[in-house]
Amino acid sequence: MSEEIAKIQKPESSKYADKKKLYVVPLVLGWKDAPPEYDAMLSRYWKEVSVQLSHLESRIGAVNYVFHESVDQSGAEGLEVLTNFSPVSKEMALRFLEKGAVIEATEDSELVRECLDWERFMLIGFTSQNVSKLVSEKFIQAVKSRYEFILGRISGTVKGNEAGVLFIREGNLMQFPADIEVFSIAPPVLDEIHRWLRERRDQIPPAPEDEQIDSCFAEKDTETPPAEDTKST
Incomplete structure (x- = not known):
């Protein structure tokens, strides 16, 4: 059964013995009061992720190292960040820690805040095309800087003959260095989740502002929508 779920070939371990290795896990999140059918798919997803990671x-x-989107501290402090952000990946991280892995600071908190602030500006909408272009460019640069920081952390931490796991949302444009062997986790149920979300995109309520988590990594149109005409009538 695990072979069917993982769908990963059995390469010779010696082939990667002296190389840096990174297992990339798409970070799929739930939300409060999500429909039971979505919660069921999410549960299946993380079980399949666990099987594939064990297989790898x-x-x-x-x-050896756990990297996670939005975690800007190492050790116990980094693990605590996951308590509210993603309890399910926290549980998975704990299993790695119990076997001797360490959780690493993956992000720079200032870059995370900058990215999120520009994204919020983009969602407002503007009457000026010049301002719209400026905000879009700033957002793209913030995301790029965030990518570069994460890549630098991974590349500078993982050594030859070591492996790390990265939990990060889909839609990112990360280009990993050539000296890192990347293995993407792709459970079959992920396609079902994508289809379910597409079909119900307009039915999913936005999270309250105090529960929102930044989505700078989610693929999006960088063109800022124009605001409604604010001229008085």
Whole structure:
């Protein structure tokens, strides 16, 4: 059964013995009062992720480092960040820590805040095309800087013959260095989740502002929508 779920070939471990390895897990999140059918798919997703990661560890190498979107501290402090952000990936991170892995600071908190602030500006909409273009350019640069920081953290931390796991949302444009062997986790149920979300996109309520988590990594149109005409009549 695990072979069917993982759908990963069995490469010779010696082939990757002296190389940096990174297992990339799409970070799929739930929300408060989500429909039971979505919660069921989400549960299946993380179970399949666990199977695929175990499959990789047994054939490629055990995880030495845990990297996670929005985690800007290492150790216990980094793990605490996940308590509210993503409890399910926190549980998975704990399993790696119990086997000797460490959780690493993955992000720069100032870059995260900058990215989120520009994104909020984009959602407002503007009457000026010049301002719209400026905000879009600033947002793109903030996201690029964020990518570069994460890549630098991973590249500078993982050494030859070591492996890390990265939890990050889909839609990012990360270009990993050539000296890192990247293995993407792709559970079959992920396609079902994508289809379910597409079909119900307009039915999913936005999270309250105090529960929102930044989505700078989500693929989006960088053109800022124009605001309604604010001239008095």
